[in-house]
Amino acid sequence: MIAATHSNHPIATVAAATPRTSPLQEARACIRQAKMRITKPRIAIIESLLQHKGPISIERIHHDVGAAVCDLVTVYRCLAAFETLNIVRRSYSHNGTCLYELSLGRDRHYHIVCKACGETERLDYSPVEGVERMLQDRGYTQISHVIEFFGVCAACQKTSSRAHGIKTGKSKRLIVATPSH
Numbered sequence: 024m025i026a027a028t029h030s031n032h033p034i035a036t037v038a039a040a041t042p043r044t045s046p047l048q049e050a051r052a053c054i055r056q057a058k059m060r061i062t063k064p065r066i067a068i069i070e071s072l073l074q075h076k077g078p079i080s081i082e083r084i085h086h087d088v089g090a091a092v093c094d095l096v097t098v099y100r101c102l103a104a105f106e107t108l109n110i111v112r113r114s115y116s117h118n119g120t121c122l123y124e125l126s127l128g129r130d131r132h133y134h135i136v137c138k139a140c141g142e143t144e145r146l147d148y149s150p151v152e153g154v155e156r157m158l159q160d161r162g163y164t165q166i167s168h169v170i171e172f173f174g175v176c177a178a179c180q181k182t183s184s185r186a187h188g189i190k191t192g193k194s195k196r197l198i199v200a201t202p203s204h
């Protein structure tokens with residue numbers, strides 16, 4: 024397993040994400056296409072998601088957006104709407120907390136989440152490639168799945184063994200939701 028990086032500098036992430044059409048412009052276009060209004064909270068939520076390279080919690084997004092801009096319920100509602108528009112993708116932390124990241128309809132990818140520090144790393148490997156195709160062949164439609172990997176990152180193992188003189192075991196968990204008919 025690749026060691027998780029602990030860099031989480033918003034400025035670096037934003038600077039790296041400036042292709043011809045910026046993700047923010049893309050998200051704005053999606054919102055307009057859905058005949059939804061471009062509101063300050065909606066843009067603030069997308070900006071918050073852009074600042075983080077991995078999935079983040081609703082509370083974290085609300086913290087970034089600021090209580091003065093909108094309440095937590097508005098963040099929930101916006102994210103639910105964004106999810107149906109494929110602007111965001113939902114995943115889960117090891118304790119079941121919902122996490123969101125910007126997807127903008129791009130290909131599905133998976134993450135390994137550190138159980139100690141919560142740092143998320145993207146896996147450029149699909150463990151279920153072909154499964155959806157097989158299920159489609161069996162006549163299933165609207166197939167969905169949830170797969171999350173959890174472990175303790177290399178940096179946290181070092182911190183933990185320094186602090187307690189113990190070794191933290193690596194673990195991995197796989198949750199597979201059965202597809203809905």
Ligand SMILES: [Zn+2]
Pocket residue numbers: 027137138139140141142175176177178179
């Ligand atoms: Zn960690």
